[in-house]
Amino acid sequence: MTDTPENGAAAPTAAPQITSRVLAQYIRDMSFENILAQKGVTGDAQPEIQVQVNLDARKRSTDNQYEVITKLNITSKTKEKGDPLFVLEIEYAGVFHVEGVPEDQMHPYLLIECPRITFPFLRRIVSDVTRDGGFPPLNLETIDFLALYRSELARRAESEKAKAN
Template sequence: MADEGNILTDLGNGATDGNGSDTQPTIGLISQYVKDLSVENPNAPKSYQWGDQPQLDVQFNIQSNQIDGEVHEVALKVTCTAKAPQGTAYIVEATYCGLIGIRNVPEAQSHAFLFAEAPRILFPFLRRVVADAVRDAGYAPLLLDPIDFAGLYQQQMEQRRRENTQPPAGDA
């Protein structure tokens, strides 16, 4: 459904509240883009001669920032560091973002969408950016393993519930 430059997907049949206001729950991907990309190849060309398989450390972070009342920027950030006994082979840091439009969706559902579903949608594109960056640095493309964002989200929400229901330390 198009509305003053915001492109949102109508999940219903365009119902209104009788006053002409759109009341249907709506969520849509407006745009996606590389926000930041950094590739460090600190020991090239020597690192291309190293015979040891580098150890890979991959760190993920998900952030959501409200741009205005109906638009959120979801940022999926990854840092990939490959280290061998001789030193660091490469470091790739990438932030891939999506602008998500949300209208008439309860807070709990929109939070779940922003931190579980939106990262799932964005991940394949971030994965390609990272693979290309590592390949362009002179190494075999790094194909990140799929991530169960919904499962991770549920684990974090459960952990927060447990932390909030435990009695303060010192109470018997």
């Protein structure tokens, strides 16, 4: 007996099996400047926080290994006068072993799925650094890496369109 649907059509082929493992995670670079402690701030110091996120991925020399870097630039200023309170810049990397992802889907996989895996660890570091710097711990909101990826693609398309004109 064969495994075919009742209408006689062949069974659909299975999707490729994707395997992904985190081999390492580490801080590539970090800087925390406590401007409040250095200069002092007068008046009400209600913070306004801005977070900029950049992603980078590169193939490593070993087969199926990739390094994915999440770069955060976090600035905190007073709402009232815009006086800076602190600046935190961090590059957090994950080394991944990835197999089974089709080549045309590797770029989005690396820039969406991989940062999603390392983000909780990066969030914890940001919280600890801001707390240890004398501020309330900064608990970052979850980043939508899919939306971030799509907006970067749209930005690049607009940039290419502007260059063509």
